[in-house]
């Protein structure tokens with residue numbers, strides 16, 4: 001078992017950006033677990049199955065071959081929304097559990113980001129971070145990101161999407177989005193990426209120093 005860093009937080013909080021940087025810093029593997037749910041939704045949509053078809057969604061989750069999926073077809077607000085609909089299904093979450101835990105177990109370490117990493121997938125993670133920012137700031141960041149890619153949704157619609165997704169993710173009964181009791185809260189509302197990274201690394205270094213792990 002390597003060193004495990006669990007990073008959770010609401011939509012567009014910057015957890016993916018941070019997790020990638022943390023993993024690169026320590027030479028750890030990184031898994032964006034949101035991609036798994038997005039891929040399940042993509043498989044259903046490609047087969048013209050409704051997103052609440054529990055049997056088809058469970059089969060898609062078991063059959064998932066993330067390495068063979070085109071990531072460009074998984075990104076974007078529509079797939080985020082679709083992923084949040086299939087992620088409500090307990091059988092989908094159960095089907096994806098083992099592969100996330102197997103990923104987390106690799107040496108020398110792994111960083112997983114999502115909604116339930118510190119609470120359900122890796123409750124014994126060495127470090128747990130809960131990354132957040134105000135909904136308005138998250139919407140501003142996502143809006144900027146979409147604009148830079150040539151998409152131009154109104155800021156208000158980006159904010160409404162983020163609020164709706166957060167509400168669904170936090171309100172579901174199976175593995176809802178919430179901060180684990182032993183997670184360190186990192187509110188990046190007024191922090192740039194480098195400042196947020198420095199804060200996250202300080203938390204990890206403190207634990208690694210204390211545990212004398214490589």
Ligand SMILES: Nc1ncnc2c1ncn2[C@@H]1O[C@H](COP(=O)(O)OP(=O)(O)OP(=O)(O)O)[C@@H](O)[C@H]1O
Pocket residue numbers: 009010011012013014015016017018034080141142145188191192193194196
């Ligand atoms: N601290 C920060 N300051 C400014 N912009 C940031 C910061 N952190 C992340 N961003 C930007 O905000 C956007 C969202 O970040 P990111 O994709 O990492 O969020 P996420 O939480 O992984 O999103 P999702 O849940 O939708 O996968 C990106 O454009 C990223 O570059």
Ligand SMILES: Nc1ccn([C@@H]2O[C@H](COP(=O)(O)O)[C@@H](O)[C@H]2O)c(=O)n1
Pocket residue numbers: 011012033034035037038080083084085087113114115116117165169
């Ligand atoms: N551990 C996770 C990760 C994601 N989800 C669901 O997938 C949606 C998309 O996630 P992104 O991080 O790529 O935006 C998200 O809104 C969740 O509904 C999840 O349930 N658990």
